Amino acid sequence: MLDLYHAEPAANSLKVLIAIKEKGVAFTSHFVNLHKFEQHEPAFLEVNPNGQVPALVHDGKVITESTVINEYLDEAFSGPPLRPADAYGRARMRIWTKFVDEYFCPALSFIAWHHMIRNITDKLTPEEFEQKVARIPLKEQQDKWRTSAKQGYTKEQLDNWGRQVRTSIARMESQLAVTPWLAGDAFSLADVACFAMAAGVPRMSPNLVNEKDTPRFMDWHARMSARPGVQAALAMPNPVRDTLEASRSQMSSALR
């Protein structure tokens, strides 16, 4: 029995969807609509009291945090290995997955929230909004909703996150000059983590990543996009695609 609670195939949900599809493990998909705040509904809080997707339930055992879930999937199930066979390779992989969690993902996420959140919150009265936010379990998440929905972030903050995204892309480009995949000679969860964040960047910000400035990134992006597991993950139901598309053009200006 394997149940995955996830949102649309983007960011941390995409990260786990790619791993589970690459691994070829059968699972039951539970779509949690973040645009309807379903991650804070009592039904989902029974799965993850922190109110965050993705969450994996394996034979009644709950595993949270996309990076932890992905190593678990590789350890608990047979199928193609998603991690290097040697300890040093796994260390290199973990430096990447940690970098994504602590640097690349937050930078992109804050920029995305800044441009996207009003598409969600403009449909609510101030009372409805406050009601939704009040039941968010983590104070940090409450703060993020309130700040980004009300005053938005400052130009200085957005510029700083834009710089962090550029630094992340530059770091990938440098590594891909040395090895074909981010953690070495083989595809691994390092590539999964980075691609889950960077999947939309070529379309959103052709000024930032392109054949001239980041040829190795583009080649890696094409190789990732051609993988059946990646394609299957990206093809998962995406009922909020229109809202995301509307935000994408606004985001692209932040990533110049």
Added chain:
Amino acid sequence: MLDLYHAEPAANSLKVLIAIKEKGVAFTSHFVNLHKFEQHEPAFLEVNPNGQVPALVHDGKVITESTVINEYLDEAFSGPPLRPADAYGRARMRIWTKFVDEYFCPALSFIAWHHMIRNITDKLTPEEFEQKVARIPLKEQQDKWRTSAKQGYTKEQLDNWGRQVRTSIARMESQLAVTPWLAGDAFSLADVACFAMAAGVPRMSPNLVNEKDTPRFMDWHARMSARPGVQAALAMPNPVRDTLEASRSQMSSALR
């Protein structure tokens, strides 16, 4: 050949020192004096271009990031296992080590910096300070030095980090009501990561952790402190102890 570059036995350096001592692996210790900015000297930047300790060098291969180093030590060397034997146990362990890296450690670290940094920077002229900061490789670290040395952090920021420390202790107390160690029935890198941060809290903040309010934390802290590996790590040379002690009493008020 195993070389460990580390600072005094506190925080992330302590985290790796405990793991390597618990594992019983022989290594060459290289003390990097952060109070003299040695982590930004060219000699150390050749080891870790990011200018951060700890860093491990095993047969010429460099591994950075204390959390990654600790899993590497457990995978690459024989000796007592530092991780649960099953995939689910390891997932639970990683949720803790990730929580420490992203929540508990930053909160404590910002409070510590706020109270400690002037002990270091007051000895420098503004020109010397700017010279030291200008060669820090990571912009985020430059910002941290400049902000904490110049204006310090706001009361709101310090209160928020204090709340995060209390939340972290509460989370540990809750888990220890269910299992004897943080990731389950056995001592693991989850305990190492949390203890590396929490080691000084009972002495620094008896109002926050004590027999009455956090009995399970205190019991766990005593069991950790009694371990030979932990004692060996804490007994590593600590030439900056006096400066740390001077800051400790100032920090304690922030953790009430």
